[in-house]
Amino acid sequence: MKLDSKVPGGHLSEKWDNHKDALKLVSPKNKRNFSVIVVGTGLAGASAAASLGELGYKVINLCIQDSPRRAHSIAAQGGINAAKNYQNDNDSIWRLFYDTIKGGDYRAREANVYRLAQVSNAIIDQAVAQGVPFAREYGGYFANRSFGGALVSRTFYARGQTGQQLLLGAYGALMRQVDEGNVRLFPRREMVDLVVINGKARGIVARNLITGELETYMADAVILATGGYGVAYFLSTNAINSNASAVWRAHKKGAFFGNPCFVQIHPTCIPRSGDYQSKLTLMSESLRNDGRVWVPLKKGDKRHPNDIPEEERDYYLERKYPTFGNMVPRDVASRNAKMVCDEGRGVGETGMAVYLDFRDAIRDLGRETIEERYGNLFEMYKDITGEDAYEVPMRIYPAVHYTMGGLWVDYNLMSTVPGLFVLGEANFSDHGANRLGASALMQGLADGYFIIPYTIADYLAGTKLEKVSEDNEAFKEAKEEARSRYEKLLSVKGNKTVREFHRELGDILWNKVGMSRNEQGLKEAIEEISKLREEYWNNVRVAGEMNTMNKNLEMAGRVADFLELAELMAIDALHRTESCGGHFREESQTPEGEALRDDENFSYVAAWEFKETGKWEMHKEDLKFEFVTPTQRSYK
């Protein structure tokens, strides 16, 4: 199968407009006759469901939580990028595009990234009209801040709760459509399979998480907006219920998986403290605007940080990257934190942390300003660690945060299964090998508000869609398969809990498919994961029953899928012998220890086709750079 990205011709700045003009339309009267399933209610899912409902399509929207407002977009703290240039710092669509494609280490499609930058401004307009209370200055206009990988201030924020406010805006738009009867909402549902009929996505099977029943949903197209797969690592900044099962089920039904090894490890998280730990908490990257990252110059310096004099501190990011300093992109900041800790200069009880110090910012700007900018983050830090970051520097360490990889989609956001569209973090499309801060919110909303409403119309108008019913064999089979999978999990009655397996898987991934990877470790990981998967199906102990609320069973199904996906992540990481963005292969680095790309051999998207468990075939989508020249990324 040849991958067709469907990127339109013409100059970069004209592609999207030309493409839109060429897309087919569905007449207003006819929209009523089309139904669309949207799985997920985060920024991408809620904005898509609301916008499609508004246009007149019949929308079915499912979410895993008890309310669409709980989707994990809610937890995004720092902000959303847009090329408004309100700060008069010479920002532009081109610059936002350029920073994003460079930040992604030239492993994303030019046309997609440019379109993202183009629609970024409309997102801000939309959110403001919805009543999103972005930070304002005294004149009544916007306050903006700067994020890693950019030399301009283009980030809009609502205190440290930007994701929450944007999601509540999209959620409001969604609930309005629910009230008007255009969207039917099904909360507490988990998608357990995709149903493909005559080669087209025509529905899903979902488990009702209250009754345990398996339900079928039919439609003319299916949209997955189910987020990323960071929870494969067990510990991450993702929510407990974030999972990969929806995309994995779709993958097994024919949707190719793009760049699974591209995982973002976020530099500023609260360090781990014990085995009981269930998740890691992110401290927004915006803190690096004013906080200075350092470790002691000497190894094993156990002094209180405030007792370490200036000349015995190593502000290593400022030293190594004088231009960007503490604002280098996430992958660079994370890798450097790991390096200084591996050198034995890490701080805190475990030695696996670095300082993020606000002493100088408080001295220069006053405590009040810092409180206003980051008050809730400082409180959160105190609640978790019991320490006051106004008095002692924060301790931070990298943690798994976001997955750039995801289901492969073309320019229309359609996967390799016709009629299956994938939005937001769940697709692989816009961030290449590393995502810049404040770009995830931008992409989720771009996909949902401004791209899918146009591209899905083209599909619906231009495709022959046969009548299907729930009696169709494909629905029955998918339902039976899901039932037998759950029954099998319950019947093993082994000796290890789901959580124990999940933690073991997480350790393998973190140690061998984490911030730094090498051939030997990846080979070991592949073997260990497949062994663990085999053990899982023979020795897992799952509590309770199928036909009731049973979160342990839910988790068991998800971990079973992570155990397959994890192997593909390692296989992808092994095949890509270059370093790029968040994918750092120890064998491929510059003399200064920076990621060294191999454009000649790896300037492509690796799109994996599922064959059978543990077996895939790789397809390549070559990345052509017509408008920018890939260079060795430098933030010095």
Add this chain to the structure above:
Amino acid sequence: MEKKKLTIHLKVWRQKDADSKGKFVNYTVNDVNPDMSFLEMLDVLNEELIKKDEEPIEFDNDCREGICGMCGSVINGTAHGPQSGMTTCDVRMRMFKDGETIVVEPFRARAFPVIKDLAVDRSALDRIMSKGGYTSVRTGGVPEALSVPVPKPNADEAMDMAACIGCGACVAACPNASAALFVGAKVSHLALLPQGRPEAARRVERMVAQMDEEGFGACSNHGECEAVCPKEISITAIGRMRREYLKAMFK
């Protein structure tokens, strides 16, 4: 330095489903690290229960960083536990004493039926939001963001009100099980912004009507809602909702 581990006794509400009668069941958890979160302590207990072939305790939770609003239990008689300004997932075991008995119950309100154990159905809150927790704008049909300046004090206060996470603690804490703080917060957030004004009257009328229909009680100014609100939303929200409601009535 190794921190002293705690022994914690628990009385947890167990209820099979909405139709069954529930009861308290006693558990003891040993070797509790004081840095653990309250939910991580329940995780540890659940792991023990699974190993003993008992059904784990069902409790809703998701982000575990105090923002999604999914978690919520009454801990020792207080919604979201002993310390103000926190969600259940923010509660840390260092807030309890070694050997202490902790009583854990679901949020209780007529409008929040129990689903199982500590999990309750709060979809009534979504139905209230569907009646007006938004501005009625179309995707794309909006003016340029700069075209309407918003005074900073309004933007700030709107943000204070918009911080609501929809957890329902205000309802659980209220002797009348009123959702006035929840509704007041959304009404206030949008009433404070120029973008929310055009339909302010319709919004407050419809949201209040839905709140009544869902079986939430009336507000009689106890102030318990404000005390337990994890986002410390001020009770002034309710005052503003009343003023908006009166304005709408006399329009």
